[in-house]
Amino acid sequence: MTAALQNDLLLRALLRQPTERTPVWMMRQAGRYLPEYRATRAQAGSFLDLCKNTELACGVTLQPLERFPLDAAILFSDILTIPDAMGLGLYFAPGEGPKFQRPVRSEADIAALSVPDPGAELRYVTDAVSLIRRELRGRVPLIGFTGSPWTLATYMIEGGSSKNYAYAKGMLYDRPDLMHRLLDKLAQSVTAYLNAQVAAGAQALMMFDTWGGILTPAAYREFSLRYAEQIIAGVTKQNEGRDVPLVFFTKGGGPWLEAMAGIGAHGLGVDWTQDLGDARRRVGDRVALQGNLDPSVLYATPEVIRQHVADALASFGHGHGHVFNLGHGIHPEVQPEHAAAMIEAVHELSPAYH
């Protein structure tokens, strides 16, 4: 038996139902800006060891909730768990970001990939989801997440982060058939992965399309958005008698919000290069919006932070369907007190808009 949900603001906001105030959480809220996270991370060994240790992953997921009155928890994990489960050999070189021992470059490489079984190779993720749900005891909903097929493909093909995406873009332009074969396997994998997270207890979902914004408008529709839509069509819509809302976030995707609003996602993440009010006018009442404070605002003083929170709330304006968040993950250099100032300002200033 899972405990009844005491704070469902996030779920209601994503379904564009009335709320008393604007819910708030932060991308990467369990992360390096918190000293208690850094301590657990040191104890765990590598970043990947931390992701794969159910108890510690649960522990760091809950850390920001002990400090701040946040309206959601988000599973502590990495977007690259699926390619790792496909056998690509994920590792994190110090100061260099994620790397794969065996990048995917050829037709044979793609043919050799199989869709991972979420109950086997990815069991550590669903175990963490179940444990976090128990430990949350219904305080706030738990968000599960995944990378988008296109974003996963860029890392898999490049073998890590990239500046110019020479291999991924080369394949996209030269062998679109191969790229589609890869993206189709990834879409199947992501669908099964998200459904396993929901079955284990995830109450909302996020799909991070971190690198969709490097595409042309036509390539974005063909190689990113199309697979996001396919996944959303296959994802469990209800669990434990409640809707399971999904938020789709393409960093740099501001120019394409209208198209993104039509793929069946309940909410869209918006980065700080968009004005929230403009974004709302463009998507109408088709989706909720999540965002979009410039994470760098948290480098400023609490007074300045409060003013920018006020501006963002005013820009979205009156009515429902807004989840307050940063426009990207919180930066590691930010002082936790500055995050607290942002969250406090949302609590204080947002009821006037509802």
Next chain:
Amino acid sequence: MTAALQNDLLLRALLRQPTERTPVWMMRQAGRYLPEYRATRAQAGSFLDLCKNTELACGVTLQPLERFPLDAAILFSDILTIPDAMGLGLYFAPGEGPKFQRPVRSEADIAALSVPDPGAELRYVTDAVSLIRRELRGRVPLIGFTGSPWTLATYMIEGGSSKNYAYAKGMLYDRPDLMHRLLDKLAQSVTAYLNAQVAAGAQALMMFDTWGGILTPAAYREFSLRYAEQIIAGVTKQNEGRDVPLVFFTKGGGPWLEAMAGIGAHGLGVDWTQDLGDARRRVGDRVALQGNLDPSVLYATPEVIRQHVADALASFGHGHGHVFNLGHGIHPEVQPEHAAAMIEAVHELSPAYH
């Protein structure tokens, strides 16, 4: 006496006058993808040595024109010459991009900066412009260029490239007064610098706002666009009896094209995340557009490249005011034959639109 200009397609297109075909040049056309560039670079010593050596800078400027039927030359230099002339100590650490020995972080640092004299500290640039004009013998126009104040400020404050722009964004949000003081000095410096380039023979100008796209819409207007407009107001409008058109390019600035079209620039650079036809509809007949093939298309085969050139030309459509270019600098890994395929396709396919 300078030779009469034999090919003025670029100048006419930027002034939205009729042309027989679409002119074409490439950002970073004098660069690492050319073996002859790499040979000169090895001979010069450091990248900065190459920029400061008048003969060699002239030589690499002309190299791509020997290979390809391009419609413009662009001065070989770096966007960080102004901060270097201000005494910040520019250097290029191998594999790490530009760095400054003395970053600008405090009120005192900013107060100590003075506007460089283009005839003294930056004389090597105007000398190169004069020499290139002589060596071009009127074949095509020479484009001079600068970084935008905001873009220069980010490098000066961070001390180099950056991921999160913690120092620059921190100053912007916490001490906007200081940021404005710095940007004002940079705007004065850029104006004098561009005017010196025109006096030395530059026939068109580009302002690269490489990092404008990391700002919020409001901060973009206040900290980037406003200073670009101030510079354009102060730049020489005619020289040698001809208009000197200026192109303003904010990478990632697609959401703000309407605002960019109103600052007095003759042309706007457009990156590949925008559809050219949409961009044209948004700016109307206020400005010419320059762009916007995804530089990664050049990783593909000549046949694929040709198709993407055809798509870009069709997207802009019939009429004048288009300068064909990549949406960003050509990547170092590209084969020169692939650049040739792009340029040839523009020559062959664009007359049908004029």
